[in-house]
Amino acid sequence: MPLDVIAQRAGVGAGTVHRHFPTKESLIAAVVTSRLARLAERAEGLAGAADPAAAFVAFIRELTAEARHNVALAGALGGAGIGADGAAAAAALAAALGLLLARAQHGGGVRPDLTVPDLHAILAGVIAMERGLPAGRQGIGLDVVIDGLTTHPA
């Protein structure tokens, strides 16, 4: 979609959009950064929840639901290619996710041997799973992984 059309749909002047976002890439980076920051805030808000395992699972569900529909967001979770603000937002999200994981593990609701980098790789795999599932079957990959994350290894 050309920037002029985006401006029209947003109900602002084309000049305004071009001034703030000289390229479409800069607009996408700003949108992705904003989503990452919102997800980080959401994770931080859940860090004080009474049931840490439920808070962890709820956040994993929100994160994968967003990333499933948003290729740019999925790619940006590692903080690459979205500028300094984007990288800072991705780092804040990673830190908040790490806190949710640690609290859930401390409470006994999530397998204790999982590290934050493990979780990142597992979530990237879940997004790949969900994209590969037949139409109408979305969600079962995430359900299987959440069941696995909340099972204690023998």
Added chain:
Amino acid sequence: MPLDVIAQRAGVGAGTVHRHFPTKESLIAAVVTSRLARLAERAEGLAGAADPAAAFVAFIRELTAEARHNVALAGALGGAGIGADGAAAAAALAAALGLLLARAQHGGGVRPDLTVPDLHAILAGVIAMERGLPAGRQGIGLDVVIDGLTTHPA
């Protein structure tokens, strides 16, 4: 690696290799087809096991271990790009995997709502997980997913 070097390492004449495999792609397709056929045989052999859930899990472990180290094999599991023999071997493997799944579900050891296409997407996601895990952490993605597959949904 050039075909001549492959021939030398295999201890056969370069002419023999070139006669059977005019291109490197044809050699790779033959190797992948052979692996797929061996995996299908292995799955068929496990279909009569006394503990169907254990047989299913053992086979998932073997399959992902092979595919993790073999990009060509991972890509060929759907039967694409490896010719008619390869596609037939991939189909035989998919059928044998479906039988292992059905037996494990019937025995109550694997979640009952999982379909064969679901399982294919989930296994592709596991391979993505395992490739994304930090060095020394391989296996935890597979462990999490196996725990999830063998957990009954609430």
